[in-house]
Amino acid sequence: MFKCSVLLLVIVSAVLAQFKCPQRTGFFPDLAQCDLYYVCSQGAHEQKLCPDGLVFDDRDPNHERCDIPANVDCGDRTALQEPKPTNGCPRANGYYRHSDPAACDKFFNCVDGEPNELACPPGLIYDDIDSTCAWPTDSKRKDCTKSKKDSLDDGFQCPDGDTEGPNGRTLPHPTFAHPDDCQKFYICRNGVMPQKGSCSEGFVYNEDTFACDKPANVPGCEDYYKKKN
Structure with missing residues (x-):
């Protein structure tokens, strides 16, 4: 020694x-x-x-x-x-992929050997080459290029690809009409995370404008509240 x-x-x-x-x-x-x-x-x-x-x-x-x-x-x-690893931290400081290989959307922020679990925004995965969250198609990480699509309890999933609004611009959080209820609709957070939405009483969802509207302006939903009552 x-x-x-x-x-x-x-x-x-x-x-x-x-x-x-x-x-x-x-x-x-x-x-x-x-x-x-x-x-x-x-x-x-x-x-x-x-x-x-x-x-x-x-x-x-x-x-x-x-x-x-x-x-x-x-x-x-x-x-x-020489590295000073701890459980969850290959080195004492920095950002590292999650210890669970299937948790592609999570990562650890290690501070003095203490791992702090963080999550990427919906639809993104952790890219440990750039130490940031990225879309699977843009990530340099190849073991997580395919992500499981989330579904609501009624089976709705956000469609693939971008959705353009009335002005021709891509909507960051596009909305979609409910197939059976004029008042209800779906929201896709970041284009990938499905969520249920509903218009205020007296209004229905207009899939042409991607917004709630008066029933008279939405073909097929003119008598929605008359039938409902």
Whole structure:
């Protein structure tokens, strides 16, 4: 153990001896290890290490900043410190895919080794290459390209593809007529998550305008409230 400690000290000392401050003051990256950097002050330097899971952002030598790897271009600085994994966290800090392979829409935000479970918005999956939520078709993650469609208790599912509104623009949360009830309709949150909706008393759903309207303006629903009463 003593010999290993001495060897490590020699290696670290050699690395420190090789590094030269590019400027007298600032924060500068190690040439080989992305989570290692140096603090230069008056030409003297001190070696520092980002928290496990984060890497040094070298874009501005006047700012000391560690960030997730997805936000930093490490280039050839591919070496990293030894990981400090915990249950759910491959490294102590950062964003990681869920431990359940089937939970494609969930992920962990790890802070000091503590995993915090988060969920993507409806219809999106977690892309662990970009550390963000993305549509399955846009994601670089290939084990979750197919997502199970949600269904309501009456069997309704949001249709595939975009839905254009009266102005020709894609509707972010399109609505659809109920097949049997003029007052009711369906909402597709983000185009994929089905939800039931209903017009106020005295109004019916108009599938041409994607909005609630007077019964007289909706063919087939003119006498809806007369029949209902």
